[in-house]
Amino acid sequence: MIIDKTIFQIFRxxxxxxxxxxxxxxxxxxxxxxxxxxxxxxxxxxxDQIPQDKEGFYQFxxxxxxxxxxxxxxxxxxxxxxxxxxxxxxxKIWIDSFLKSMEMDLTHKIYYTLDDTLEYIxxxxxxxxxxxxxxxxxxxxxxxxxxxxxxxxxYINFIRDIHEDNKxxxxxxxxxxxENFNLENLNRDYVFNHKNSFQNFIYKQLDRxxxxxxxxxxxxxxxxxxxxxxxxxxxxxxKWTGRKIHEDPFMIYHLKVKPMVSQILxxxxxxxxxxxxxxxxxxxxxxxx
Numbered sequence: 001m002i003i004d005k006t007i008f009q010i011f012r013x014x015x016x017x018x019x020x021x022x023x024x025x026x027x028x029x030x031x032x033x034x035x036x037x038x039x040x041x042x043x044x045x046x047x048d049q050i051p052q053d054k055e056g057f058y059q060f061x062x063x064x065x066x067x068x069x070x071x072x073x074x075x076x077x078x079x080x081x082x083x084x085x086x087x088x089x090x091x092k093i094w095i096d097s098f099l100k101s102m103e104m105d106l107t108h109k110i111y112y113t114l115d116d117t118l119e120y121i122x123x124x125x126x127x128x129x130x131x132x133x134x135x136x137x138x139x140x141x142x143x144x145x146x147x148x149x150x151x152x153x154x155y156i157n158f159i160r161d162i163h164e165d166n167k168x169x170x171x172x173x174x175x176x177x178x179e180n181f182n183l184e185n186l187n188r189d190y191v192f193n194h195k196n197s198f199q200n201f202i203y204k205q206l207d208r209x210x211x212x213x214x215x216x217x218x219x220x221x222x223x224x225x226x227x228x229x230x231x232x233x234x235x236x237x238x239k240w241t242g243r244k245i246h247e248d249p250f251m252i253y254h255l256k257v258k259p260m261v262s263q264i265l266x267x268x269x270x271x272x273x274x275x276x277x278x279x280x281x282x283x284x285x286x287x288x289x
Contacts, residue, residue, distance in 0.1 A: 003031050006076055007038040014041035020264045021233040024272075026226060032084055032135045039081035040098065040128060047105040050168070054106055061099055068092070088134045097123035105170065114174045118151075125154035136227050145219020149235065152212040156238045159205050159245060162186050163253045173205065188253045195250075202249040206242050213239065232271045237264060 011034050012019050022033045046057035063073035067082040085095065101123030111117040129146035138146070158165075158172045165171065166187055178186075181201040183194060191198045217235070220228060237259045244257050251257060259267075 003034050004076055004080065007034050007080065010038040010041050010077065014038075014045075016258060016261065017234050017237045017264060020261055021230040021237070021268065024230045024233070024268055029135060029227065032088070033132070035077075035080045035084045036128075036131055036135065038077045042077050043099065043102045047102050048168070052106060057102065057106065064095075064099075084135075085131075088131075090131055090134055094127040094130055098127050099123075108169045110175060111172055112175045114177070117172055117174050120172065121151050121154050122147075125150035132231075136223065138222050142219050142222035145216050145222070148212050149216035149219065149231075152209050152216055153234070153238050155205065155209045155212065156241055159202065159209070160241055160252060160257050163188060164256070177201075177204070191253070192250070199249050202245065206246055209242060229268060229271045232274075233264060233268045236267050236271070 011022075014037065018037060022030060022037070025033055043057070043060060046053045046060060060078070063075050064078050064082070067073040067075075067078050072079055084090075101120050104120055104123075109120070111120065126147035127150070129148070129150035130143060133142050133146040171186070173186075178184075178201070181197045181204070183197050183201060184190060186198070213235070220232070223231060240259055240263075241257050245252060
């Protein structure tokens with residue numbers, strides 16, 4: 001099945017890890033994944049660019065609602081997503097939660113507690129796990145684990161993108177937790193004058209990520225082998241990112257920690273072999289100081 005050029009390009013430019021790992025889904029599933037991620041990336045682009053395109057974002061929502069109500073919007077990304085959503089049983093409330101979290105990024109919301117942060121993560125990432133579970137036809141028993149996989153990956157993005165988010169005046173971590181480590185903010189100059197506190201703060205966030213990732217991977221038991229390879233590949237790349245940051249938490253102020261394409265492809269080959277021989281890999285994520 002042919003993937004629309006616009007959808008292909010949006011996904012390819014939006015996420016190296018997701019794009020290259022998704023190439024290993026079976027053709028029909030791959031097309032659905034591309035449509036899903038083109039939609040979420042397009043929405044995300046409105047709120048992530050500098051300056052933010054608030055008007056464009058709300059027009060995007062209007063076109064989506066129009067399409068959802070049965071009238072073509074004329075936007076190939078939106079119309080394709082609506083068809084995908086309805087054919088695969090996406091709950092409308094999940095989509096609304098996603099758009100709500102994207103809207104939060106327009107307000108530079110402060111998240112005072114972990115519950116506040118998790119409210120944002122539910123819409124921005126956990127529902128993506130639910131969409132994927134629907135696309136793959138997984139049982140409802142997998143849904144909690146699918147949510148946690150989205151949650152874990154989003155949290156690594158938060159850690160990796162601290163420097164970038166500072167420029168956007170965003171702070172996703174619980175404010176009360178920052179205070180527990182005697183930190184006022186995560187700006188570069190401040191952090192380099194409070195190195196021990198910052199390092200311990202990052203270790204805490206990485207351990208939280210690992211706990212969520214561990215629970216997510218229990219859900220692999222619900223995923224057919226032919227679908228597991230790209231999911232494991234993406235997960236391994238996020239764990240690699242976490243390990244690199246643990247080695248030197250201050251690197252996030254110098255570069256964006258991302259795996260190379262060759263690394264993603266090599267890891268995919270390893271996962272193909274592991275899945276074919278049904279190798280039960282021990283979960284490896286926990287960091288030691």
